[in-house]
Amino acid sequence: MPFRRTIRGNLKKLEPLDIQMVAPSHGPVWDKPKAIIDAYTEWVDEDKIANKVVVPFVSMHGSTGKMAEYLVEALIERNIAVQQFNLTVADLGEMVVDLVDAATVILGSPTVLTGAHPEAVYCAALVNALRPKTKFVGIIGSLGWGSKMVDQLTGLMGNIKAEMFEPILVKGAAKEDGYTALDELADAILAKHQALGIAK
Ligand SMILES: Cc1cc2nc3c(=O)[nH]c(=O)nc-3n(C[C@H](O)[C@H](O)[C@H](O)COP(=O)(O)O)c2cc1C
Known part of the structure; x- marks a missing residue:
């Protein structure tokens, strides 16, 4: 929640990439990344309330x-x-x-x-x-x-x-x-x- 703006910017950078896997420094590895990227897109959207x-x-x-x-x-x-x-x-x-x-x-x-x-x-x-x-x-x-x-x-x-x-x-x-x-x-x-x- 506190990093919504930064995450919005970073999601834009990810758009052109064909992502196979998300391996973050914290939390689980996502080998089907669409679910988590879609979730983040919704969570950080100020209008999705x-x-x-x-x-x-x-x-x-x-x-x-x-x-x-x-x-x-x-x-x-x-x-x-x-x-x-x-x-x-x-x-x-x-x-x-x-x-x-x-x-x-x-x-x-x-x-x-x-x-x-x-x-x-x-x-x-x-x-x-x-x-x-x-x-x-x-x-x-x-x-x-x-x-x-x-x-x-x-x-x-x-x-x-x-x-x-x-x-x-x-x-x-x-x-x-x-x-x-x-x-x-x-x-x-x-x-x-x-x-x-x-x-x-
Ligand atoms: C430990 C304690 C401290 C209190 N201090 C205050 C206070 O500083 N000012 C005040 O107006 N009421 C104070 N009250 C009274 C409560 O705010 C009041 O009883 C209130 O209705 C309690 O709400 P509740 O039923 O949701 O707990 C105090 C009550 C207790 C038990």
Whole structure:
């Protein structure tokens, strides 16, 4: 993901060659190279983006978890593919696979000692390092009395040149207005995906 531009340039150089085998310095040898070259061509294409939302979240007492689950249902109702990752148990390797083509990432975290939960901090730093072609990012979560989590997470994802949705932070467990805000977020995601031509 972070080397998309370089790879695009190198794929162009490979076009005139009749390649029999790819023997990279890392990873397996490809004796049928078309599959991997086609895959790379798709992975590095900025326009090959899926109608998909990745929702990594962490929750200590369940409030952020309920928000994440509500959002996931709302997105599914709008025919948007969703991959949800509970960061305390998730295989982050699987999340990274989904980041390759997901149009949107919504990160969920409670407030812990004024900032985001450490698992969410780690996730934001990982997303930032990988620089996926994600077009839209959002933050949802819960607080008790005061939070600098949005500024912290936004700062950690400075490499991501994505449009930011209005964050949704609720006190304790979400109430009616919190769920309304999550429905509005799902509508906004659908509208953005439709504008990209990836959602109906
Ligand atoms: C260890 C710990 C530290 C917390 N620190 C803060 C804090 O600095 N600011 C705040 O507003 N709430 C703080 N809270 C309260 C939680 O953010 C709040 O209970 C929230 O609703 C938890 O969300 P969750 O149910 O998704 O875990 C803290 C809670 C815990 C357990």
